[in-house]
Amino acid sequence: MEYFERFAIPHPSPAIYASMVAIGLTVIAIIVGLTYFKKWGYLWHEWLTTVDHKRIGIMYLISALLMLFRGGADAIMMRAQMAVPDNTLLDAQHYNEIFTTHGTVMIIFMAMPFIMAFMNYIVPLQIGARDVAFPRLNALSFWLFFMGAMLLNISFVIGGSPDAGWTNYFPLANNEFSQSVGTNYYLFALQISGLGTLITGINMIVTILKMRAPGMTLMKMPMFTWSSLVANVIIVFAFPVLTVALTMGTFDRLFATNFFTTSDGGMDMLWANFFWVWGHPEVYILILPAFGIYSEIISTFSGRNLYGYKSMVGSMVIISFLSFLVWTHHFFTMGQGALTNSIFSITTMAIAVPTGVKIFNWLFTLWKGKIVFTTPMLYSMLFIPTFTIGGVTGVMLGMSAADYQYHNTMFLVAHFHMVIIPGVVFAMLAGLHYYWPKMFGFMLNEKIGKWTAWIIAMSTLLAFMPMFFSGLDGQARRMYTYSASTGFGLWNMLSFIGAIGLTIGFILIVYNVIYSIRYSPRNVGSDPWDARTLEWATPSPVPYYNFAKVPHVISTEALWDAKYRQHDLFPEPYEKIHMPNNSGVPFILGCIFFAWGFSFVFGMWIPTILTTIGIFICMAHRSLEKDPGHYVPVEKVKATESKLRGSQL
Amino acid sequence: MKKSWLRLIGLSTIVTMLTGCDPLLVLDPKGPQAQVQAKDIMLSIGIMSFIVLIVFVLLAYMLVKFRASKQSPDYKPPHIKGSTKVEIICVGIPVLIVAYLSFISVESNYKVESTPEKYKQEEPLIIYASTSNWKWHFSYPEEDIETVNYLYIPAERPIEFKLYSYGPITSFWIPQLGGQKYAMADMVNTLHLAADLPGEYMGRNANFNGKGFAENTFNVTAVTQDEFADWVKEVKATAEPLTEEKFNTLLEPGHVGQSTYTGTHLTFLPAPEGENGGHQHGTSHTKDHASQQNDH
Numbered sequence: 001m002e003y004f005e006r007f008a009i010p011h012p013s014p015a016i017y018a019s020m021v022a023i024g025l026t027v028i029a030i031i032v033g034l035t036y037f038k039k040w041g042y043l044w045h046e047w048l049t050t051v052d053h054k055r056i057g058i059m060y061l062i063s064a065l066l067m068l069f070r071g072g073a074d075a076i077m078m079r080a081q082m083a084v085p086d087n088t089l090l091d092a093q094h095y096n097e098i099f100t101t102h103g104t105v106m107i108i109f110m111a112m113p114f115i116m117a118f119m120n121y122i123v124p125l126q127i128g129a130r131d132v133a134f135p136r137l138n139a140l141s142f143w144l145f146f147m148g149a150m151l152l153n154i155s156f157v158i159g160g161s162p163d164a165g166w167t168n169y170f171p172l173a174n175n176e177f178s179q180s181v182g183t184n185y186y187l188f189a190l191q192i193s194g195l196g197t198l199i200t201g202i203n204m205i206v207t208i209l210k211m212r213a214p215g216m217t218l219m220k221m222p223m224f225t226w227s228s229l230v231a232n233v234i235i236v237f238a239f240p241v242l243t244v245a246l247t248m249g250t251f252d253r254l255f256a257t258n259f260f261t262t263s264d265g266g267m268d269m270l271w272a273n274f275f276w277v278w279g280h281p282e283v284y285i286l287i288l289p290a291f292g293i294y295s296e297i298i299s300t301f302s303g304r305n306l307y308g309y310k311s312m313v314g315s316m317v318i319i320s321f322l323s324f325l326v327w328t329h330h331f332f333t334m335g336q337g338a339l340t341n342s343i344f345s346i347t348t349m350a351i352a353v354p355t356g357v358k359i360f361n362w363l364f365t366l367w368k369g370k371i372v373f374t375t376p377m378l379y380s381m382l383f384i385p386t387f388t389i390g391g392v393t394g395v396m397l398g399m400s401a402a403d404y405q406y407h408n409t410m411f412l413v414a415h416f417h418m419v420i421i422p423g424v425v426f427a428m429l430a431g432l433h434y435y436w437p438k439m440f441g442f443m444l445n446e447k448i449g450k451w452t453a454w455i456i457a458m459s460t461l462l463a464f465m466p467m468f469f470s471g472l473d474g475q476a477r478r479m480y481t482y483s484a485s486t487g488f489g490l491w492n493m494l495s496f497i498g499a500i501g502l503t504i505g506f507i508l509i510v511y512n513v514i515y516s517i518r519y520s521p522r523n524v525g526s527d528p529w530d531a532r533t534l535e536w537a538t539p540s541p542v543p544y545y546n547f548a549k550v551p552h553v554i555s556t557e558a559l560w561d562a563k564y565r566q567h568d569l570f571p572e573p574y575e576k577i578h579m580p581n582n583s584g585v586p587f588i589l590g591c592i593f594f595a596w597g598f599s600f601v602f603g604m605w606i607p608t609i610l611t612t613i614g615i616f617i618c619m620a621h622r623s624l625e626k627d628p629g630h631y632v633p634v635e636k637v638k639a640t641e642s643k644l645r646g647s648q649l
Numbered sequence: 650m651k652k653s654w655l656r657l658i659g660l661s662t663i664v665t666m667l668t669g670c671d672p673l674l675v676l677d678p679k680g681p682q683a684q685v686q687a688k689d690i691m692l693s694i695g696i697m698s699f700i701v702l703i704v705f706v707l708l709a710y711m712l713v714k715f716r717a718s719k720q721s722p723d724y725k726p727p728h729i730k731g732s733t734k735v736e737i738i739c740v741g742i743p744v745l746i747v748a749y750l751s752f753i754s755v756e757s758n759y760k761v762e763s764t765p766e767k768y769k770q771e772e773p774l775i776i777y778a779s780t781s782n783w784k785w786h787f788s789y790p791e792e793d794i795e796t797v798n799y800l801y802i803p804a805e806r807p808i809e810f811k812l813y814s815y816g817p818i819t820s821f822w823i824p825q826l827g828g829q830k831y832a833m834a835d836m837v838n839t840l841h842l843a844a845d846l847p848g849e850y851m852g853r854n855a856n857f858n859g860k861g862f863a864e865n866t867f868n869v870t871a872v873t874q875d876e877f878a879d880w881v882k883e884v885k886a887t888a889e890p891l892t893e894e895k896f897n898t899l900l901e902p903g904h905v906g907q908s909t910y911t912g913t914h915l916t917f918l919p920a921p922e923g924e925n926g927g928h929q930h931g932t933s934h935t936k937d938h939a940s941q942q943n944d945h
Contacts, residue, residue: 092860165857171834172817172858177782262834268818269833302715308731333820334831335812335838338762342755349750353743359704360739361731366711369726373716381712388704392697399750401757402689404828405675408820408855472673472690474824478857 006181006602008160020157049582051135052544056142057121058439063146064114064428070153071110072506074102076499079463083496085484095480096163097156097182103166107282108190109149111420112197114428115289116145119204119228121439125535125542126225128213128551128558133206135580136622141196141203143590148193151597155185159601162186165478167279168249170260170271175253181601184253188597191246194239201235204228213534215553219313222533222556223299223306227292230316231285234323238281245274254603269334276327284323286420288316290427291358294380297434298362300531301377302369305557308361315354322351332400333407341400348398355391359384374529375449379430382457383422390418393468408478410491411471417464422457429456429509437528441541442520448512456505463498466491526645532560537569539644545577545632548641577632589618674824674851679871680844681765682827685757692753696746761827764807765843773807773841776800777913777920780832780854781815782902783861788913792881795891795913797905800869803877804847810840813920815900820856823869829855837922844871861904868907884909893917 011017034040047055077098081090090098124132132138155161160180164173173183208229212221221229249271251257258264260271299306306312328336328344362384371377393415397406406412429452436444470491475482482488527536537559538546549570554561561567596611676691678684760766764773777788778800787796802808812821812832821840822829830840844850854865872880889895891910896918899905919925 092863096857096860096862163859169818169857177817177859262816267835272818302726303717304726305728305730307729308736311731311736331831333829334833335836338755338758341758341762345754345758346747346751349747349754353740353747356700356743357736357739360707360735363704363707363711364729364731364735366708366715368729369711369715370717370720370724371712371715381708384708385701385705388701392700395747395750396690396693396697399689399693399754399757401754401761401828402686402693404761404830405683405686405690405824407829408822408857469673472675474674474851474853476822476853476855479863481863 007158008180016157023157044584045582048587049139049584051131051139051580051582051586053120053124053132053135053138054439054542054544054546056138057117057119059142059146060113060117060120061432061439063149064110064117067105067110067113067149068506071102071105072503074098074105076503078102079492079496079499081480082482082492084493085482085486085489087481090480092480093163096165096478097161099478100162100165100168100182100186101152101156104152104162104186104190105149107166107286108193109145109152111286111424111428112193113145113149114424115231115286116142116197116200118224118293118428118431118435119200119232119289121435122535123204123225123228124207124211125438125538125546126222126533127208127211127216128534128547128553129207129211130546130577131580132203133211134203136583136586137199137203139583139586140589141200143586144196144199144593145193147590147594147597148189148191148196151192151594151601152185152189154598155182155189159185167275168271169268169275170249170252171262171266171268173249173253173271174261176262184250184601187246187250187253188600191243191250192593192597194242194246197235198239198243201232201239204232205236208232213551213553213558216558219310220553220556223295223309223312224289224292224533226313227288227290227295227316230320231288234281234285234288234320237324238278238285241274242278245271245278248274250600254600269331272331272334273327276330277324280327280330281320281323283420284319287423288319290424291316293427293431293434294362294383295365296531296533297376297380297430298365300434300529301372301374301380302366303372303530304365304369305532305560306361307364307367308357309556311357312361315357318354319351322347322354326351329398329400329403332403345398345400345403349395352391352395352398359388359391373450374433375444375446375453376430376434376529378450378453379426379433379457382453383426383430386422386426386457386460387419389465390415390420390422394419406471408476409471410467410475410477413477414464414467414471417467418460421460421464426453426457429453432509434529435535436516437524438526438535438538438540438542441524442516442522443524443528444512444516445520448508448515452505452508452512455501455508459498459501459505461498463495463502466494466498527559532557534558537562539641543640543644545579545637548577548637549574574634574637576634577637578629579632580629581627583627585618585622589615592618678825678827679846679848679850680826680842681767682761682842683825685760686828689753689757693750696750700743700746762841764809764841768805768807768843771806773809774803775809775811776802777811777813777837777915778821778832779813779815779920780819780821780858780865781900782817782859783854783865784899784903784905785852785854785865785867786899786914787867788915789881790913790915792885793912794881794884794888795910797899797908797910798867799907800852800867801877801880802844802869802871803874804844804871806874807841807843810842811920811922812838812840813922817858818856819854819858819865821852822855823850823852825850826869831856835921836926837920844869847871847873847876861902864904885911 034043081087081095160182162182162185164178164183168186171177208225248259252259258266260266260268295306325347326344329348332341397403397415433444433449470488475488526540534551549572551569552571554567558569562569592611592614599607599611676687678687775790779786785798787800810821812830814832814834819832820829821832826842826844830838848871850869852867852869888909888911891912891914896914
């Protein structure tokens with residue numbers, strides 16, 4: 001291809017120029033705003049260089065919400081295109097790019113940072129630690145993720161978006177059939193952010209295993225921490241497979257190797273195997289922390305301990321194990337024979353058992369409780385029935401013979417949206433409302449919150465239930481149009497209306513945040529929900545060192561014991577606290593990785609070599625640097641505590 | 650809770666609609682394989698509805714009975730660890746259900762992966778179905794004819810489709826005759842189907858393969874065995890022969906209408922099976938041929 005053609009210049013669509021201008025103006029507005037309000041120093045010292053797990057968590061949260069809207073815009077365009085037969089709103093190429101980025105953005109750049117936000121923010125607090133095990137590595141993880149996300153997001157204005165589906169099946173994704181640089185963007189965006197995720201996985205496992213408060217044995221960890229531990233173990237096992245697969249794909253596209261080609265010994269199903277060996281566990285990486293959040297919320301608002309703690313833990317461990325034994329169900333139709341299909345059919349359906357155990361445990365946590373309907377609880381209660389529908393259709397898909405009819409149809413699309421939206425998105429929204437006072441010191445408005453929860457839940461049903469029917473009626477997924485004679489029109493129109501409902505719901509969340517910033521009362525105290533676990537024992541917002549004194553734990557519900565069973569949570573005297581120093585290197589390294597990925601996408605080899613050297617210089621800098629951190633003196637801790645806690649002490 | 654009841658009503662509507670008057674394609678099978686699959690689907694919907702019902706009822710009960718607004722302010726919920734009895738039930742019943750469904754699943758799998766029981770005594774008709782972007786090539790080696798974008802098949806006779814692809818992975822699917830299977834570049838997959846009745850059926854590629862995916866469909870006409878023999882005779886008498894040149898132009902990406910030829914492309918470009926299979930990693934002449942074609 002000609003040099004400039006790779007950048008898609010000149011571009012056929014004026015909408016792209018409009019987007020470029022919009023992006024340019026936004027960047028200028030941000031720069032002018034920061035300069036005018038003299039916030040550059042604040043941004044650099046307090047955020048870009050921070051190694052504080054709470055700030056990193058908040059940055060993950062903001063990124064996730066932004067990406068939710070990016071992926072949501074894609075979704076609404078897709079549903080609008082499909083709403084009526086023979087629609088010409090989008091052409092095939094556009095539609096293909098949009099569903100590809102919708103899937104990629106929602107899984108990798110929305111759901112993942114959403115769970116990372118909560119893991120980062122909550123886990124150290126919940127185990128009574130002052131930070132994660134490797135704070136600076138944690139900052140690097142975030143910046144790698146963020147730069148990966150940005151790399152994918154600029155694709156549509158420079159060079160063209162990936163268009164081979166979020167599963168990126170080769171040989172369709174290879175040069176011969178996918179000639180734009182879109183797939184290169186996909187490969188590097190996932191590679192860079194995947195590295196960040198893998199580093200987080202290691203970091204979190206070490207944090208949870210080594211940094212728990214005195215007395216907190218493994219079987220006394222709160223459920224969210226348990227779910228995070230299990231999810232991070234899955235990350236550490238699954239993500240290297242993605243790394244290898246993406247590397248092989250990159251070699252195929254840029255260096256003419258033949259791992260996944262149609263000739264010269266390439267095996268196209270090899271990509272599918274690699275992708276789903278990572279991809280299926282990925283689903284549980286997302287859902288387990290979500291289950292953890294539900295466990296915290298349901299137990300708090302039932303006023304009761306979590307029912308069946310041990311079986312909750314056990315079921316998660318079993319799910320994590322089974323998650324690696326089911327990847328083949330993604331291609332029952334690949335012709336691997338009845339025996340293989342039978343084995344994977346059974347392992348797939350088996351996951352329903354531990355998942356069912358969790359549902360029943362939540363139901364029995366409500367039993368004899370004192371249920372208060374707050375917004376987080378409402379999301380959790382809407383989750384149970386919606387997720388159950390999604391879950392049982394998963395069992396249906398697991399029956400391999402029947403899957404021959406569901407495979408690649410809207411039935412499948414309906415199923416995974418009905419598990420991921422209630423399972424992950426509802427949980428994250430519930431967590432957002434639940435932990436908001438801890439993060440920012442005030443509550444989100446309850447009335448708007450409840451309205452939003454109802455609208456989102458009902459719209460989810462309206463948007464995705466019709467797809468079960470259109471799938472059984474023969475509508476394949478990823479078709480950009482269909483004729484009126486197929487009879488899919490009604491189902492797709494219903495879905496479109498549901499999608500509009502979802503859009504309204506998500507806009508209401510933004511409205512709620514703005515409304516609450518202006519009108520919500522401050523000083524809600526450190527424990528506004530009468531919660532049970534350790535993260536609520538800190539003042540809100542949490543001081544940077546988290547705990548002034550090291551907490552001592554006697555059960556899974558440390559704070560509850562302190563409040564109602566006269567347990568002395570903080571028996572230790574004040575001592576000086578060791579904290580890590582801020583560093584700009586993770587951010588700079590992230591920027592270099594972005595430039596590295598961008599150069600690679602376009603095969604610009606000199607910048608690629610220079611940035612590669614830059615990456616190694618940053619790593620060498622860290623190896624040779626002496627940075628022992630700093631101590632916070634006792635007087636300063638005491639002063640901060642009395643200021644934050646006020647009359648509470 | 651009000652909403653749970655709404656869901657219940659919704660669910661019962663689903664079930665009635667699935668069994669109702671205007672049948673959805675997959676649930677309106679016209680062949681033994683699709684029948685097995687439709688039966689499995691209906692059975693699993695039944696069992697799953699039962700599970701959904703239990704969860705809904707339990708949830709509704711808990712939410713109505715134990716909400717704080719109905720309790721005295723000084724009620725303190727007890728600390729309950731769990732109960733072995735409850736957990737045996739919560740694990741045991743799902744295990745039984747999954748075991749039963751596994752049994753059904755395995756049994757059906759072997760059924761759909763072999764010649765339909767009903768037509769075992771009949772000699773299967775072999776049809777090679779291959780795709781190139783974005784069309785279908787159907788070769789009838791025994792009859793020595795080939796069609797593009799439409800299928801003519803005899804009813805009440807088992808058919809063995811041999812599936813492969815020139816390029817991206819595609820998926821061969823005729824919802825009313827039976828579920829799909831992938832067509833890939835480096836191996837041949839076999840799909841056993843049969844039609845019980847003459848009729849017109851919709852067929853399509855179900856696996857995304859780029860821009861022309863939405864229109865990557867084909868018509869299936871099932872006729873009686875005599876009519877099929879007549880059709881073959883007629884094609885042989887009237888259709889153009891399929892030359893290598895003609896086939897190469899057909900392989901180029903794009904949409905073409907329906908067409909019919911005598912002879913098949915298998916004679917000059919064999920399917921990737923046996924010694925021509927991609928998994929053999931050999932250097933057979935056909936592979937060189939194929940890669941040369943990609944170079945054009």
